[in-house]
Amino acid sequence: MQNPRGADVFTTICWFIWNQRNKIRVKDIVAPLEKTSDLAQQYLMEFQQLRSKPVTKKLPKKVIWKPPDAGLLKTNFDGAAFEDLGAAGIGVVDRNSSSKVLAALFEIIPLPSSIVALETIAARRAILFLHELDLHGSILEGDSESSMLAIKN
Known part of the structure; x- marks a missing residue:
């Protein structure tokens, strides 16, 4: 087996036999x-x-997080689905223009029917x-474009 190609062929034949x-x-x-x-x-x-x-x-x-203008807040939210647990988590963080966290929230909720529904519930x-x-005076920021569009409309 000095030839690397020969080693590849040999290994593949062994795998093929095992697979068969x-x-x-x-x-x-x-195969015959x-x-x-x-x-x-x-x-x-x-x-x-x-x-x-x-x-x-x-x-x-x-994506680089940018703080809001002076005097405004930025509220980031997100949802995470845990299908194996039949639950989801919602997270919210409020920050000021200095990026200082003013408040944060995490809740566990029943698993919604879709990710879009989860993101909308989080919003x-x-x-x-x-x-x-x-x-x-807070700017909302989330991951789901469809949820954000629904909220704006």
Whole structure:
């Protein structure tokens, strides 16, 4: 196995045999044994061709939090779904123009029917939180464009 290509072929054939064995155990359709070597090499060639194609990655736009203008507040809110628990979490943070946290809230709620619903509930709770604290002049900021559009309309 001095040849790296030979090692790749050998490893792929071993994997192919193991994979065929698993298919036999669950009574799935398998390729004839005499074709194993050819099929494994074809599989490896396809894999290597796909790997050699250049991948263009689009870097996510870096989001930088900006404080509000003097005299204003910024209220950030978000929701997180925990499907395995059947619950969701809502978080709200109020900051002033110096980026100082004035108030924060976290609540666990029953899992809503969708992420958009969760984000909308989080937005509503953020507004109620502002009223409870008697805070005025706040800019709302959330992740969900559709929720933010619904609130603006």
